[in-house]
Structure formats: C-alpha cells, structure tokens
Amino acid sequence: MKTAMNRRKVLQMLMGSPLLNGCLKAQSVPTSGLASGASAGPRKFLFVFTAMGGASINDCFLARRASEVKDASTLNVFPDLLVKSIDGTELRAVDMASDAIGALPFPVKAVQSRFLSKYKNDIMVATCTGTAVAHPEAQRRSVTGHDAWNGRTLQEAVAAQYGQGLLLPNINMATVGYAEHGRDRSLPGFAMAEPVPDPAFFPFSLHGYKGIQGVPDDALMAMARQLRDQKLEPQSAFYQTFGANPLIQDWMKFRAQQGRFEQADAINRLNPFEDSKDLPFKNFGLNPNRDGEILREVFPDIGPDPLQTQALLAYLSVTQGLTCTATFGLGMNVTIDGKDEDNPLLTNTPTAFDYSHNAHRSTQAVLWHRILDTMDRLITLLKVTEYQNGESYWDHSMIYIATDFGRDKTRKENLREFPSGHDVNNGVVIISPMVNGGRVLGGVDLKTLKTYGFNPETGDPESGREMTEKEIYAGILHALDVDTSGSGLPSMRAMRRKV
Amino acid sequence: MFPNTQALLMVLVIITSGCQKSKSLTGGSEAAKIEQSLPLTASPKAQVKRMRADLLRNNLAKILVLDPQGMCLELGRLPCADLVHKVSLGSMNAYGNAQYRHPEQVSATSAMSLDRLVLSACMQRAQLDLVNPGRAVIFKDVELSTDGRLVKSEAVVTAIHTLYQRAFLRDASATELENLLQFYEAIYAQQSIGAARNWMTLSCYAVLTSVEATFY
Numbered sequence: 001m002k003t004a005m006n007r008r009k010v011l012q013m014l015m016g017s018p019l020l021n022g023c024l025k026a027q028s029v030p031t032s033g034l035a036s037g038a039s040a041g042p043r044k045f046l047f048v049f050t051a052m053g054g055a056s057i058n059d060c061f062l063a064r065r066a067s068e069v070k071d072a073s074t075l076n077v078f079p080d081l082l083v084k085s086i087d088g089t090e091l092r093a094v095d096m097a098s099d100a101i102g103a104l105p106f107p108v109k110a111v112q113s114r115f116l117s118k119y120k121n122d123i124m125v126a127t128c129t130g131t132a133v134a135h136p137e138a139q140r141r142s143v144t145g146h147d148a149w150n151g152r153t154l155q156e157a158v159a160a161q162y163g164q165g166l167l168l169p170n171i172n173m174a175t176v177g178y179a180e181h182g183r184d185r186s187l188p189g190f191a192m193a194e195p196v197p198d199p200a201f202f203p204f205s206l207h208g209y210k211g212i213q214g215v216p217d218d219a220l221m222a223m224a225r226q227l228r229d230q231k232l233e234p235q236s237a238f239y240q241t242f243g244a245n246p247l248i249q250d251w252m253k254f255r256a257q258q259g260r261f262e263q264a265d266a267i268n269r270l271n272p273f274e275d276s277k278d279l280p281f282k283n284f285g286l287n288p289n290r291d292g293e294i295l296r297e298v299f300p301d302i303g304p305d306p307l308q309t310q311a312l313l314a315y316l317s318v319t320q321g322l323t324c325t326a327t328f329g330l331g332m333n334v335t336i337d338g339k340d341e342d343n344p345l346l347t348n349t350p351t352a353f354d355y356s357h358n359a360h361r362s363t364q365a366v367l368w369h370r371i372l373d374t375m376d377r378l379i380t381l382l383k384v385t386e387y388q389n390g391e392s393y394w395d396h397s398m399i400y401i402a403t404d405f406g407r408d409k410t411r412k413e414n415l416r417e418f419p420s421g422h423d424v425n426n427g428v429v430i431i432s433p434m435v436n437g438g439r440v441l442g443g444v445d446l447k448t449l450k451t452y453g454f455n456p457e458t459g460d461p462e463s464g465r466e467m468t469e470k471e472i473y474a475g476i477l478h479a480l481d482v483d484t485s486g487s488g489l490p491s492m493r494a495m496r497r498k499v
Numbered sequence: 500m501f502p503n504t505q506a507l508l509m510v511l512v513i514i515t516s517g518c519q520k521s522k523s524l525t526g527g528s529e530a531a532k533i534e535q536s537l538p539l540t541a542s543p544k545a546q547v548k549r550m551r552a553d554l555l556r557n558n559l560a561k562i563l564v565l566d567p568q569g570m571c572l573e574l575g576r577l578p579c580a581d582l583v584h585k586v587s588l589g590s591m592n593a594y595g596n597a598q599y600r601h602p603e604q605v606s607a608t609s610a611m612s613l614d615r616l617v618l619s620a621c622m623q624r625a626q627l628d629l630v631n632p633g634r635a636v637i638f639k640d641v642e643l644s645t646d647g648r649l650v651k652s653e654a655v656v657t658a659i660h661t662l663y664q665r666a667f668l669r670d671a672s673a674t675e676l677e678n679l680l681q682f683y684e685a686i687y688a689q690q691s692i693g694a695a696r697n698w699m700t701l702s703c704y705a706v707l708t709s710v711e712a713t714f715y
Contacts, residue, residue, distance in 0.1 A: 168607060175597035181604070194607050197586040197596045204573050205587045208614030211573070214622060216697045219689055223682070224701035228709055231678045238667075238711035240539040245547045247605055248710050255610035284574055332597040 042388060043162040043324050044396050044434070044480045047314055047378065048143060048155055050178040050329030051371060051403035053135065053353030056420070057427035058409060059364035060112055061125045062444050062451065063092040069446045073414045076360070076407075076449060084113040086120050090440040093117075094365065101366060102359025102417065106336075106346035110369035115376050124435040125427050126475065126495060127442030127451035129466040130405050133422040135354070138404040139177025142428075143327075145473020149487045151183025154400065154476055155325040159191035161482045162324040167261055171196050171317055173310045173328040178402065189250075193327070199313035200273070200303060207267035208258055211286045229255075269320045272302055272312050289316065298377050305347065306335060307370065311378045319385050319393055329402075330367065356407050360420040364407075375399055375431065398432035400476055409449035425450045428472055434479045436497055442467065459494030547714040551601060552588035555616065556580035559707065562665045563624040564636045571619035579619065584612035613708055621703035625696055637662050638699050649683055649695040656680075658699075662706055679705075 058064065058076050065080040066072035084093045093112035101108060116123065131146055132138035143153045152160075155170050163169025172179055172193035181192055196202045209215045216224070233239050242248060261267075271288040272295045275281045281288055289295065295316075299308040307330065314326035330352040337345040347370055349355035355363040382394035406426025411418040427442065441454040443461045453465035456475075475495030477484055550558065556579075560567035571579035585592055587608045592598045628635035635641070638658045642650040649655060659679050663671040671679065679702050686701070687694040706712065 176599075179598065192604065195586055195598075195602060197592050197598060198583075201573070201577070201583040202608075204577075204583050204615070205608035205612045208611045209618055212615060212619055212622070213575075215618060216701060217690070220686060220697055220701060223685055223689065224705045227678060227682050227701075228705040232675055232705055233709045233711070235672070235674050236709065236711050237539055237672075238714075239709075241542045242545045242547045242714065243710070244541055245545040245714070247549055248545075248547060248714055250605040251549075251610060251710060251713065254605060254607050257607065258611055258614075261607075261611065280574060333595075 042391075042396055044158065044398070044482075045162075045318050045323075045393065046155060046158040046325040046476075046480060047318075047397065047399045048174075048178075048325070048327040048329075049371060049375065049399060049401045050139070050174040050327060051353060051367070051401050052139075052174075052176070052178070052330040052332065053351055053403075054356060054405050054407050054422055054426075055353050055368065055371070055401065055403040056356070056360075056364055056407040057125065057127075057429070057451065058406070058444070058449055059361070060094060060368045061091050061116070061123070061429060062127075062427060062440065063094045064444060064446065064449060069449070071447070074410055074412070076409050076411055076418075076420070084116075086113070086116045089120050089123075089438045090443075091116050091120060091123060091125065091438070094368075096361075096365055098362045098365065098417075100359075101346060101349060101355070101362040104346060104349070104359070106344065108362045108366045108369075110365035112368060112372055115372035118376065119379065119431060120438050122431050122433050122435070122437040124430045124432075124437050124495065125440045125442075126430065126472055127427040127440075127453055127467055128469065128472050129451070129453075130424040130426065130469055133405055133424060135404050136177035136180075138422075139402070140180050141469050142402040142404065143178065144182055144469075145471075145489075146469040147183065148470035148473045148489060149184070149477075149484065150186065152187055153180075153182040153193075154473060155193060155327055156182045156184065156187050156191045157477055157482050157484075158325045158480060159193075160188050161480075163191055164188075166190075166322055166324060167257070167264060167266065168194050168317060168322045170194065170325050171314070171323050171327070173197075173199055173313070173326070175331050177404075178327060178329065189253075196313065199306070199309045199328075202313060203267045203271040206261050206270065207265075208262065210262070210267050211281075211284045213284055264320075264322070266320070266322060270313060270316050270322075272296060272299075272316060295381070298381055301337070301339075305337065306331065307347070307374050308377070311374050315378055315381050315385075318397075319382075330370075353403070353407075356420045358419060359417050360407060360411070361417050371401065375401075379431070395433055398430060398434055398476070398480055401429040401431075403428070406451075423450075425466070427451050430476065430479075430495070432479065434481075434497055436495055441494055454494060456490060457493045549589050549605065549714055550712075552580045552585045552590035555588055555613070555713075558712075559617065559620045562707070563620050563703070565620055565623055570623065571616045573615075579612070579616045584616060587612040588616070610708075613713060614704075617707045617712075618700070618704050621700045621707065624703060625699035628699065629696060637665070637703065641695075641699070643695050646691075647693060647695055648687065648691075649698060655683075659702070662703060666706060666712055 063083045064077045065083045066077045067080050069075055069077055082094055082096045093116045095111045095113050098108040132141055144151055159170035169190055170193040173196040209221055268287050269289055272292045273279050273288055299312045302309045302312050310328035314328050317323035330348055332351050334350050335348040337347045349363050353367055382397050383392050385393045387393045387396055406423045407420040408423050441459050442451055444451055452463045453467040454461050471490055471492055474489035475492030478492055479496045556567050560570055573583045577583050591601050624637055628638040632640055640654040641658055644650055659676055660670045663669055683698040686698050
C-alpha cells in the first residue's frame, strides 16, 4: 500500500511532464486495423461533460468580487480573497472551503485556480443565454443548440464527420436530457450514440463469448453463427414474414459487425481494472488493458467513483481507436468518497448542481472542483498519448462542459449560503487547443451579474447582446472543423483559435 | 380461408413436418426440399417488438428450466440481464441511471449481450442434461458413446423438436432439423473431443439467438 501511494504521488507530480509522456507512449496499444473505411485526414475528438442541474458560470470562471459590484450584499459575489484572477486572462477562479453543503454534513474544499492556471491557454468561456428552465429540455438544447441543425446533437454531428469506419463513433454515458438522441432523421446510422449506462460493465458487451468459462472455441462459435445466420434464420417462416422490419434489419446489421469488435479485443482493451479476488478476470480468460496500472494511477478511484470510471472509459474508447465523441458527466445520484472512513467526502450532491436549490454556494463549489479535477486527469492522459505524427490526442480534442442553464444571480442580503433557482442566463466552458483559449467571450454586467454577449467575428464584448444556443452550437462545430454546409448555422469565427 | 394453393400447401407441409418426430434421422431431406421451394409472403407491415432484458431472461429461464437469476453471471457474480447487459438488451435503468424510457433503437452491443446471456444459459442446460439425461429438459435421453460421440437416435430428433417447441411452440421444420443434424457432423469434423456437448450448447445458442427468439 505504501509503495502504491508513493507511485501515485510520483505520477501526480509528473502529470503533464515529459517523463510521464514517455511512459505512456511506450505502453500504448497500437490501434491500426481497428477502423475501416475511415475518412481521410486526422480526426477530431469531442468530449461532452454533462454538468447536470445547472452549473453557474458566476461561481467559477466568471466569479466576481464583492468589491467590484455596488449591490454586493444581494448579488452572488464572493469575498475578495476567495476570487483569484488568472494571469494574462480575464478568467477567474474561486478557491474556498466550507464545513457543510447546506444540511449535508460534508466538508468542502474547492480549488479551481490550479486547473485554470494549468490550462488557461486552452480555456475559452463564451457567454450564452439559453431558452429553457426545465432540466431535460434545457439539457437537450445544450447539445442541439435548440435544434439548430435539424435537431442533430453536437456529438452526432462530430460522429457523422469523423466517425465513419469506427466501431463506436459516439458513446453516451450521460443521463436524462443529455442521453437523448437527436431528432435529425437524415443522420447516418453509425453516428447515433451508443448508450453506456455503466462504464465498468460496458466492456463485457463488446464480445459475444470471451470471458464465459467453458465456452466452445472460436471456430465452433463461428460455425454456430454461420448456421444461424445463413441456414436457420433465412429459412424460418418468422424471418421471411417479418424480416423487413427496421428493428430486425438494424439488429442484423449490428450483429454482422460483431466480428470486428471481437477481433479488436475491445472487451479487454476498454477494461482498465486490475485482476483481483473480487474481479477475477484471468480466471475467466480475460486480460484487462495492459496500460491499466498507469491509467489507475491517474484515475485511482475507478470503480467506486463513477465519474472517474466514465472519464477513463471515454479516454480509452477514443485512444483505442473506437470512438470520436464521448459524453459523460455528473449523474443524479449521490456519490461519496469513503476512502477515509472517518472523514467521508460528498463527491456528488443529490441531483448534482440542482442541489443549489438548497445550498447554492457549496454545491457549486464542490461540483466545479470535481469537474475540473476530472478534466485535469483526462487532459493529462490525452496529452501524453500520441495520436499521430508526434501530435497528442489532446491536440485534436475538445471538452465542452454542457450544462442545463445558469442559476439566480441574487441572494438574500449577506447570506453566505443561500438557495438559487434557475436562470437561462449563463455561459459555457470549452477547453481545447482548437478554441480561442485564454479568452472570455462576452462579459458580466456588474449591476446584475447577468452575462452579455460578444461579436461573433471579433469576439469583442457587446453589452447589449445575448448569445444564443445556436451560436454556441455553431462555434463548437466550426472549431472542430465539422462541415456544416447547408445547415444555415452562423459563422462564429471568434470561438476558433486564430492560427 | 386459404387465399391460394401455396398457403394450403404450406399448411400441409407444416402439419406433416410435425410428424417428423417419429421419422428416421435422415428422413427430413425430401420435406426440406419441398419447404424451401415454398416462399412465404412477407408481411407488408412487418410489425414486431423486441424482447427486452427481463422478458428475454424470463423466457430463457422458462424454455431451458433454469434459475433466471443464476442463468448468466459475468465473472461468476454479476447478473447479466438484471445488471450488466440490462440496457444493452433493451431495458431501462431508472433508479441506477435516471434512464426512464426503454431505448427505442437497437444498439451496437445488443447482439453481443444477447449472445452472452443465451450462451451461458445453453451451456448450463447442456451440462445439466448430460449429467442427468433422465431428468433432462431439452436433450432428454440423448446418448453419448464411450468416446463422447453423439449416438444417433430418435432422442436426438426429439431433442431438436423439444427445443423448438419450448422456444417457439412449434416443431422444427424439416429444413431446420436437417441443418441441426448436419451441424453435429460439422462440429465433429472440426473438433471431435466434446463434440456432443458442443453440439448441444451451440444448437441451443443458434436457435435462441435467432431473430425469431429475439423479436415477437
């Protein structure tokens, strides 16, 4: 145990250093042959982090100090000392601690400044005003730009552009509105999201029989499938009568791809867990990912921590060449870090950010911290994993922190902890080398704390303007170089990195 | 009642194929040929529903007379239909994952999840039937020679019909019977050791992972 802790500490110190880079490169699994029919040119990768319940931009990147506003006692501002400005940018960070999250007796220690300082050049905040305050609908709109392109989600658009030939172009581990498929009937079938309800179990469904003790061998399995597919099924009265049904056709189409999954050994490659008494993979003929030890150093809590498990699956599915867009994030259920039994930590509040109805400030603090911590780990791995020609996966990746809406900008006079309702006014956070990083596009009205917009071409703040969901949607896709011809989406040059 | 003679002929074939149980092991060839020459008219609506995880689990448990909770366990402990493959097999997970609706589409992993569920169940059934042929459910009284070969007998034909009866409430057609009997020869040619057990498992798998067993 002592050794593991030491190794972890060393790796954590090395996060992002050339030493860790070399370490992962040497052990990364070659991905050649996994994708077929791939489109020419390098792919881009979109990670959508779902900040369930309403992540307020005023409690993180656009926080304001009490001394900056006139009505500080009734607006959601912070004591000056808690807000840190990030050098060379207009980005802000809130570092704070609290003894409880409202009535929940769990301590909070939230540090945002570390993440912002580390990635400030890749962080872009774009203000936005949404159109819905009902969670599921607002969540759906945050990824469809309020049906900006026939109802196609961002992830579907990216998968349609870059996912051709991949086995699982678009995986979705999110819930409620973030888990909905888009409504664009012209979307190519392969671009539709594959739901992943539990990332820990998901690899089991990537092989038809490996890991089942005593199963007949590959050749016999192939013969049985051939018997079913070529002899029994086509001649059956049921198939002849109902075989044209679209569900059956889809079933058979996906079934025909099984061999590719099995050949790719996805059941093992996407499994980061360690063989143990509780998880006796080897007894069942399974060999988890050989990079597992290093991956578990960066994500040490996979298994008990669903968010880390999701993030690691997102990383693995992309870097193993199966996926070009992965969606994951906070769920509705409470999670607790119980490693220290005497001092357990709450890592997800009930209904996630929506617990701000009960305790706004500490809920926002604990969950923003959690998001940034998880993103840090993901980016660390992406940065040290080579994509091609010496470029890392991070060079081609984008993280979009999608959220339902913002929260109320006001509070009862001088309350340090207070409840908040939903407010369509907010902003989005996008982290990527491809966006106009180190920038806040738009600004905050110091009289109301409401955000205002920016010029779509220059990025200059425009105090009388509010950015729409459609504009943000367009900016994300254009930064990812997705061909949106004929979509009618507006140009959002300001959101792309200037080269 | 019967709009054309084709339909009438088909009914006759189905009726006669039901009597194949008592015929010899190779007696299905002629009937199989007749069957193949009679194309069926496809349903213009072709409306079917997908069996979701709980229905699949219960169906399989009933067909193979197995414990629905112990029929398939990943790593020997994680229930397939109730946990690991629940959503992939078309069910929802309201409490665990705030997923309040059944998936409308078939997903890329659905067929693989079904394979695992059915294969585990079929392996159990084959094993139980081999160990206690007298109390067997599907492969009742199927005999093995001393070197593990399947002894050709009426019991083999009956077993195939039993599998179809329990799965689809019908006998195997002559073609299906013929194909499954030939399948044993193919398995034996490929791998003689354990051929009988493998044939039992894989016949069960091939039938119970077909679209007829997956949609209704």
